[in-house]
Amino acid sequence: MIELVKQYRHGAPMLKLGKQYGLHRNTVEAHLRRAGVVKRPMVKMTPQLVERATKLYVEELWTTAQIGKKLSVDASTVAKALKRRGVRMRPAVAKRGDAT
Structure with missing residues (x-):
């Protein structure tokens, strides 16, 4: 361990x-x-972070993974926050090619 x-x-x-x-x-x-490791504090998606994530996702076309990396949160956390805000989500990159 x-x-x-x-x-x-x-x-x-x-x-x-x-x-x-x-x-x-x-x-x-x-x-x-x-092992005596102090757990890192969780970053919460504050209204300001959700606003920033929304702009990056909608206006700059960043992926949730890119936004998560930028904001130090998991991509799924970003996606959940955007969905709660009513943002229409794009298909996952892996699924975009399947729509031919």
Whole structure:
């Protein structure tokens, strides 16, 4: 679990680590806690961040992954915030080619 701790300290999200090691997110969190790792604070999608994400998505045509990286949140967090705001979502890049 030393590598898991190292990766978390270098910014890897708990969900990604869980998938990589075949563990539930709560198990990853327990391993980190036992190793004395302080959990990173969660970034919340404030109204200002949702506004910024909306402009990037709608006007600049950024992907949710690009926005998430810029705002330090997961792409799914961005997508959920945009959907709650009523933004019409574009098809995923992988699915755009299927519509021929």
